[in-house]
Amino acid sequence: MHVDDYLVRGARARLEEFFDGLCKHLEHKPPVFINDEDEVHFVGKRITQMFDEDGNKWYHLDQQRDMDAFLEEHGFVGVRNVAAPVASKALMTSDSALLDKPMATRYRSIVVSLQYFASETQWHLSHAVARLSQMNAAPTAGAEKQLHQLMGWLTANTGRELSAPVMQTTTWDVYSDSDHAGDRALGTRSHTGVVIVCNGAPAQWRSNEQPVTAVSVRVLRCMLLLKRSGMQGLPSGRQRSFSVKCPLPLTHKWTTVRLQSFSLT
Numbered sequence: 001m002h003v004d005d006y007l008v009r010g011a012r013a014r015l016e017e018f019f020d021g022l023c024k025h026l027e028h029k030p031p032v033f034i035n036d037e038d039e040v041h042f043v044g045k046r047i048t049q050m051f052d053e054d055g056n057k058w059y060h061l062d063q064q065r066d067m068d069a070f071l072e073e074h075g076f077v078g079v080r081n082v083a084a085p086v087a088s089k090a091l092m093t094s095d096s097a098l099l100d101k102p103m104a105t106r107y108r109s110i111v112v113s114l115q116y117f118a119s120e121t122q123w124h125l126s127h128a129v130a131r132l133s134q135m136n137a138a139p140t141a142g143a144e145k146q147l148h149q150l151m152g153w154l155t156a157n158t159g160r161e162l163s164a165p166v167m168q169t170t171t172w173d174v175y176s177d178s179d180h181a182g183d184r185a186l187g188t189r190s191h192t193g194v195v196i197v198c199n200g201a202p203a204q205w206r207s208n209e210q211p212v213t214a215v216s217v218r219v220l221r222c223m224l225l226l227k228r229s230g231m232q233g234l235p236s237g238r239q240r241s242f243s244v245k246c247p248l249p250l251t252h253k254w255t256t257v258r259l260q261s262f263s264l265t
Contacts, residue, residue: 007042062161063121070113071155082153085128095141107139121162126207164201173197
């Protein structure tokens with residue numbers, strides 16, 4: 001059996017004991033430990049730690065190395081800075097001419113890569129990538145312009161990371177919001193965004209077009225409730241990573257975007 005990479009968490013002394021015992025039975029490369037000077041690269045992600053001026057330990061997770069290589073591969077180096085991932089949503093419908101087969105294939109390839117980054121660490125790309133994905137079946141010249149705008153923004157923002165402090169308690173916050181037919185050039189269905197935050201760091205997020213057209217704000221909120229209820233908790237793998245179960249509540253508050261906050265000790 002061959003195992004490529006795995007991540008182990010625990011006290012340093014116990015980890016050293018574990019790897020010493022493992023190396024006696026299996027051929028194994030030396031482990032890399034996270035500390036103030038070293039960093040760990042694991043399945044395309046970089047994990048680092050640091051202490052702030054108050055002595056609090058922070059962990060950081062990013063994909064900058066892979067994103068820089070991705071942008072260079074597709075020729076997006078030294079391009080003009082863009083103010084936001086979707087600085088002008090009108091670009092999507094500015095040109096309805098269909099791309100030829102090679103360019104359409106390139107479009108889909110880039111969007112799939114962006115979906116990976118958006119699902120792993122770049123939560124702020126979720127809405128922009130979801131819009132681009134709607135054009136995968138028949139990419140247009142306008143969709144390609146919208147894609148290039150997003151790539152231009154990404155060239156100056158590959159260093160964005162997920163960061164969270166080490167705390168004695170675990171606090172979860174859930175945020176959810178939706179527009180009301182806010183992208184009418186692409187259709188009348190509203191778009192829903194949900195993010196689950198753990199100790200200030202996004203832990204799970206989603207941005208999806210609603211399945212039906214909401215004819216009123218009341219219907220819109222019902223659709224948002226259903227979408228939010230569909231995210232009752234983190235995937236089991238992420239729950240194991242946090243070493244805690246996430247019993248997200250079903251109660252909602254519509255008076256504010258912030259739905260619910262609670263702590264686990």
